[in-house]
Amino acid sequence: MAGKETFTRERVRLTQSHVKHAQALVAKDALQGTGVEFADTVCQGLVLRVRRRSGKFILKSRTGSTTLGDMDTLPVAAARVAAAKVRAEHLKGTPKRLIDVELMCFSGVFAKGHNLETALDVAFTEPHPDDPPEQSVEDRRRYGPWEWRDLVDLFLETKLPTLKDRWRVQFERHLRRTLDDGFAMRRVAAVELKDLVAMRDRVTKAHTLSAAADSVEAVKAALDWAWRHHAPRAGLADVEFPWWRERLTVEYASGTRDHTPTIEELARTLVLAERFKALGGTAKETGPGMLAALWAVVLTGQRATALTGTLRATTRDWPERPGWRIWTWTAAEMKGAGHANGQKKRARPHALPVPPEALAALDRIGAPREGVYLFPSRVPGKRTTAVGMTQFLDRMKGKTKAARKGSVTLRPEDDLLTAHGIRHWTPHDVRRTLPTFLDMERLGGAGSAILAHARRKAQGGAEEERELASAITLKHYIHSQRLELKAEGMQVWVKAILEAVDQERARLGA
Structure with missing residues (x-):
């Protein structure tokens, strides 16, 4: 357990x-230890x-401490006023998130060079006795001006129904990573580049750079939607150009995943999955x-979704x-969220012949009939x-899982994959192993067809696949x-x- 921070402390009349x-002291890096408190x-x-x-500047109390503002921004006199205001809000029972918003506004005014008044x-x-009653959430979202939490909720209502289940949860x-006690209640019209950059940096610190990149793209999409369709309500009516598209960036580029598991690794995983x-x-x-x-997934190489x-x-x-089955999927079922060169991939209906040996193997392991x-x-x-399949593999990799009431589900077996x-x-990695193997067997064209990759005409260009429903005869269906x-x-x-499965079973059983 880490020790409590200790500061050199002086009692003074602050000036x-x-x-x-x-x-x-900060400029000269002259402080020793944790630091000093006045x-x-x-x-x-x-x-x-x-x-x-x-x-x-902070305000200490019996129940904790509240950060009032940076010493480079707040004058001492302003810090005393802020401390008194915060103490009064605490006595009234004002929620911490509301106090933080007021403090953020208070510091922001000084940062722009204005005075205490x-x-x-x-x-x-x-509030003045003659002031109109506080605007309800419903009215604010109907008429504006929107706060950041309104933008997030309303955009998600529009966006999520257009996404597939697994992407819906992720998006x-x-x-929602962009929400916190202070930022959630910031008016969209008042959000500046520095605010979004601070949000980006906060997400990076709390999660990863990759997570920040995902959140930044989601933020851009939300702001684009508000600017195009709800500018007056969102407070963006006077924004002539969506500056966030070019100015809000993340220095991150996702790498191309090229891991290709061996057939032995795939087979050994299947055997372990049966046993554990x-x-x-x-x-x-x-x-x-x-x-x-x-x-x-291993026997067919098809996308898990x-x-x-x-x-x-x-x-x-x-x-x-005889004994073979043909599994089919419509274009809608094959539709994914992937993009190629910035364009959505066009989904095509797909059919896959499954040999009796594969069907028998599924039957032996207890596949529902x-x-x-x-x-x-x-x-x-x-x-x-x-998503469930990914979680299944995560369990085999020894990854812990959050449980109820803050507990954690442990994996005493640890990382089964690495251990073996x-x-x-x-x-998705199977989709690299399968075509690589078939290419070595001089069946590269079959591998491409199995994975539903579009074939090309001899003259070049993509050949359109016919919809399964348009197949007039089985002969045409088989050909198309x-x-x-x-x-x-x-x-x-x-x-x-x-x-390979038989060999791994024998090896693991020895």
């Missing part, structure tokens, strides 16, 4: 001379706290639908190949999801979906996976 002395003898609880890099006029204003998290269905801290086992879905939603009614027998979905969840009528010589992989070509690749790939 601007003490502030200048503190600024000199406790004011005029205003009870007011302290000028100076650390090696900065100094600030102006700052008091802007912040800590007392909302990206945007309940992983530490809970007796709850992985459901048969989720286990089967993980096997199906579409695969986990496969409807049993959209699978069919292949009469010319009935239900609306091929891979149902434990909840009746629901399906497994790509398996590099961490994701469901290149089922014979896919079947050739699937047979070779599935055989390699199942042989």
